Amino acid sequence: MKKEKQAKEIIFKSEKEVPLMPMSVGNMLWNKTGGWRNIRPVIDLENCIQCGICWKFCPDVAISIENERPVVDYVYCKGCGLCAEECPSKCIAMVEEEK
């Protein structure tokens, strides 16, 4: 699916490199929000009914569909628990992160 975009941070070496007009020149993929997470969603694909509800309700676009299955992107998942709460077959467990 998506994620073909590069996660790169832009660094301006001098003032001259800064665009004259305030315009965005890069996405936020360098901001790896997975570090915010205290609990991680773990999907038990055996019991997944492939409904796509977890994908639909992720506020961080951290679930993608690969080979007709949901896949969590732990680089960005903030661990909000919405996917697990909304999963109709209750096959997503929220597991404590090891510190």
Next chain:
Amino acid sequence: MSQEKKEKKMTLSLPEEELMGSGHRACQGCGAALAMRYALKALGEKTVLCIPACCWSVIDGPFPYSSLDVPIYHCAFETAAVSASGVKAGLEMVGDTETTVVAWAGDGGTFDIGIQALSGAAERNDDILYVCYDNEAYMNTGIQRSSATPYGAWTTTTPVKHFKNRPKKDMEAIMAAHRIPYIATASVGYPEDLFKKVKKAKDIEGTRFLHIYAPCPPGWRSRSEDTVKLSRMVVQNAIFPLYEIEWGEKYTLNIKLREKKPVDDYLRMQGRFRHLTEKEIAYIQEEVNRKWERLLSLMDRSN
């Protein structure tokens, strides 16, 4: 059996393409982030957003980054609508009639400080889509009450001892009084309905007003995993019914209720209402019943 399972195709209820990317700065379980994700799926790439000071001006990311794949004009707090009107006029001058110009503001920026600009645009029937994502307070600056904060809620400016004792402003009624072509309420708990409304609004000419219910876990003292549940409950208990108004007169109810759920479960799930007594909850229920009856009578009248 497992063979059969492997071949099953996933059918998604919304388009797969995303114009909002990961890495944005919204808190865990942010309803405003969900609202944007769904709205952009419906709006597509030919969109300009005018975002005044609000959580979304932070969520998007610091200059020169942006988590959205559409241009954003960060405008002053009170100017969402007038900025959108201006961008629209500018685009028309250069011959672009295709791009949808969207004002995307919070409830503070809409119900309070931005209401004059919005009223002006609506009175002129400027060709803009105005979206208010409603988290029922000034969240970006630390949970101060707004005129969209509901009765009974705690905020930092309405502490428990002096909780908000005035009702939420009826913004739909105010907008209806402007006789604009399209007004709708939506909730992040009903993404397909939200998507459909944005699509519909996109193709209407004139001022369109969309009011999206968007929970804020830190501001409401609710659990991040309850965002979607709250967004469904608020519709089912008729605190935030989903409906459309055309030209200020024709009312349509989108999610019909076989039985209206009581409000207390909903209130009990949010720390901002924790202090409420049985009596106060009963009062809220009465008010919801009264407003619901009024809305139903408006539906009847327009059919």
